Amino acid sequence: MRAAARWTQAHLRAHRPAAVLIVLATAGITISLLLATALFAYATDPWQRVFTQSSGAHVWIHTRAGAPAGSLAGLDEVRATSGPFRTVRSTASLQPGGARATLELRGTDRKPTTAAPRIVAGRWLDPAADAGTAKGIVLDSSVARAMWAKPGDSLVLSGFPAQLRVVGVADTAEVGFRAGESPGVAWVLPRTLAASTAGQDQRGRTIGLRLADPADTDYVVQRAVTRLGAEQITDVSTWRQARAEAEGDNQLLGRLLGGFGLGALLAAALAVGGAISTRIRGHLRDISILKAIGFTPGQVVRMFLALHLLFALLGVALGALVTQLLGGLVPGRIGEAMAVWRQLPGHAWLTLVISGGVVVFIGSATCLAAWRAGRVPPVPVARAAAATGARGPGLTRRALGLRVPPALVLGWRGAFHHPLRSSAAVARLAVPLLLITVALGAWTTLDRFSAHPENVGLPAALTARTDALGDRELRQLLRNQGDLTAYPGSEVQALVPGQTGTITLRGVGTDARPYPFAVVEGRAARGPDEAVAGQGLLDLLDARVGDWVRMTVAGRPYVLHIVGRTIETADSGRVVSTSLDTLRDGASGAGTPGALPSRPDFYHLVLHHGADPATVRNALTKASAGRLEVRQTPNPADQLSVVRAVAVGLIAVLILIGLAELATTVGAGVRDRSRDLLALRAVGLTPRQITAVIVSATAFVTLAAALAGTGLGVLASQWLINLQGSASGWGAGIAQRPAVPVLLLVVAVAVLIAATASALPAARAARRRLADSATDLL
Structure with missing residues (x-):
């Protein structure tokens, strides 16, 4: 035990910076996962608590005044x-x-x-x-x-x-x-x-x-429609809709935190496993000595496992402590979520399960690498020195013949001389860079919602409505404002085929002046009976662009041709939109005049470039003497602004993981090049050139990882964001890739950090006096 303790102390002194980085990264991962769990609980539990305490209804049926709604109490369910x-x-x-x-x-x-x-x-x-x-x-x-x-x-x-x-x-x-x-x-x-x-x-x-059974919701709605008649039902809402609305953006934020927390946990596990493997290769002689003096393979494995489990325990304890003490002090929904989560009965055991899961996952990732340490023979086997100065590949010779600096040529060859080992190092470094790129993709998509809402289904910055002004007077008032275009609109609730729920049927704009919908698939509606729909409606009806869909409004049928899919952030995407002319023609064609009001319900106001929504709103309110209600269109970016702070925190955690992996890569590069110092000096390289060889080798590995990580990260961010958009009903097409200069900056900063981190160890190695002994060749 004393020998194991002394070896552990010596190991910690030799790798102190890497140990600190691993502990901090593990703490950041634990914080991310605990906050994600709190946000998920906050997203659903307040609604569930209200529903349970109030004995909430699973279905709300809204009918006409003369409908016998009370008869629904006799349904068996x-x-x-x-x-x-x-x-x-x-x-x-x-x-x-x-x-x-x-x-x-x-x-x-x-x-x-x-x-x-x-x-x-x-x-x-x-x-x-x-x-x-x-x-x-x-x-x-x-x-x-x-x-x-x-x-x-x-x-x-x-x-x-x-x-x-x-x-x-x-x-x-x-x-x-x-x-x-x-x-x-x-x-x-x-x-x-x-x-x-x-x-x-x-x-x-x-x-x-x-x-009696919440799973019977759709069936009960069908029975209610059959009993009362479709023409008597004006609207239907269910507990699923209420819960989804209550979850809202908190669930999205929780998914973001949880996804990045799990991704960072994977990156940390890879970094720890790679660090152990690299250190085992660098300490073969020490491990052999340990076995020669009586250590069994099991003891060697347990020493490595115990050391890195200690790092994981310290990191998890630090993360859990910070979350418990400071989580409630974070402003906004994260702080509120922590305050609510602490009051839940499962809070304590969830914290223990998550913390224990992080330790177990990192411990499992280190088992294989530690097992390799147990297989090191007690008598070291000498290996042939790498022939760096001998006859090299043809590409290397041609590069030297073209007067490419030897440091770059030998650095490139040293970086990828062992393909499997180099590929593993590139992959471990690429994972945190991939996740950083995904975080930047989420940030850029959020900026797109704020800067260009017209491209994400929000062309109208304002909505105006009034009961105090006549339609002609209102039109004249809006025309007097020269910095906007007004589009009249009306909305009705429609029953979908199967009569299991309601959707929003919206008529906006006219045939002469169509509304600028953000169409991402198909085309805009231009003719009679043509419409565009959100992803949520297409999923609900199991329809595609090009299909004809049927719906009923107070018993009157509407049959519309879906010619395009739009990004629709309202009502979970369960919206079908057409022109106001088509909406009115369908109502009058149903044989019931007056199905829609003679005047529009509202006007969507699309502002001209450079117009300020607040200024236009104040001007309209003043011009109408307060009789016109003008509201700003809700933008999801307003509720998701906390994502920016979350992205910064996640990027910081991933940078810590990347630095920990970079420390491993630098150490491996310095160790590998140390075996070649005699050969490099023999061919005439100065200590400064040898330093450049080691630095360039690390930079090349980092460059390959940065290019792979950012390239895959761009693809992954678009896929994940569009997948979330489809799941929320908004639809694919909302993702925005990070700008090319930003990606190039990420690559450049990664390479610069790698070169800077390896410069001092490389300079020390280049000035070291070495003997060509078996110790240097193991």
Whole structure:
């Protein structure tokens, strides 16, 4: 034991920088994996917690006012119901002169027991306190956040004679409010709802169904449509949609952290395994001596394993400690995720499992290399010296004949003289560089969303809508703004074939002035009955570009020809878009005039080059005297800005891993060239030229790894980002490769670091006095 301890101490003193780099890299990997786990829990658990505590409904069915929605409670698969509630659609504005939002008001005189809203601020409705002129309203938290509303605020609602006072804000497990897509949920007393003057087309019923088996969701929706009739159902939402919306960008961020954490773990394992193999080759004589004095092969293997498991344990402990102490202090969603994760019952054992998994994985990667140490014979076998100065390959001789500097020629030959060994070193160095390139690809794609939103399905920077202005007056107001182009649009919810869910059918632009969709496959819709669709809709219908698809809107059929696929970031890509003329023609052709409003629901505003969205928004609000609601189009880049900070942290971890592997490569190069020093001096090379040979050999290996890593990284980043885009429903085509100058900079910096790191060890080796002995040839 004493001999093993002394050998371990000597080994640590000789390789101190490499040991520190391995420990820091392992700590960074542990932090990445723990943060990824916390983000995954944060992405799903808040919604799951609300759903469980409120006995949430698995399906919400929205029908016309006269539909017998209550009959759905008799379905065999339904265990409990919430409602049915009488509903009224209304536009609410916060007073004085605040934000506006579309609400679905539900009339109820008592708090539901199934899908019960969880009050987070204020109180629930009270028939005694909310009587008279001070009529109360409880808002869903998602719409309350969008409107900046809180208990005590007043709302003016279209179709209601008096203002309503916000008495409470509640969390629900339903699909949340999204401006222009889904209305916010609000609850009022039945007598308050009865005072509305809204038309019949704004009235309806809503019922929530809690199922015995959540897997029966699609089947129950089909049975509901069959029982009530497709023409009676206006919208359907399910628990899967609500959960996916709640996960949102946190899940994407968690996947990014988890993917890079696992990739970095693989890179670290390769680096540790390569380091052990290289050190074994460099210490064959020492290992032979250990065996000669009585060490068994098992003891030698255990010494190497114990040393590198110690590095892994130190790194994992450091990473877990930093995550626990400082993770909650990180600003933004990462800090919030850590705070939520610590409150979960599985937090402690998940931390132990992840930390133990890192140690086991790195230990498994070192087993093979350590096993080779156990097979070293106790009597060293001398090998023939490498004939560096002897007759070389024809290519080397021709290069020297062309007066190429000998340092470069001999450095190239030294770098790739052992093809298998050189290929392994190139592969180990290429892995962290590949992952760095993928991180840069994610960064560049995010910049594309911010700088060129028109190329990723977001050509309109603003959306305008109003109920206070006539359409002709609104058109004139928009025409007076010379730095934008306005495209009228309307949206309806449609049932897909099979009647298992709803999609968004959107008409934007006209045949004379088509909307500039970001078409990535096929072509734009130009003729009647032509449309473009998002990837989520194509996946839902199992359709492709060129197919005809059928859908129903309040019982009226629409048959559209999908001529192109667009990048669609709204509604998980389950959107089919056509011109407003085609949308209206389809409604009137169904034999039911007035299926769509006579005026557009909104106007998408595409700004001219150089126009500032905030300035245009303020100008429109001022010109309309506050009667026009103008909102900026949500950009995923706004919610994913934390990806940049994550990318920086991941790149730092990967740089540590690369430096650890580079230390191994430099040590191997110096050791290999040390055997050739006598031959190099014999052919007339000066110590400075010998140093240049060693440095250039390391630089050539790094250059090959950098070219391979960045080249494969570009392909991998595009594939992974487009794969994530397809899985989220946005569709492939969003990936943006890093700029060529950035990739060249990565290659240049990698080679420069390698050359700098190898310069001092190479200079020391070149000035060393060596004897041509068996020790130098092992």
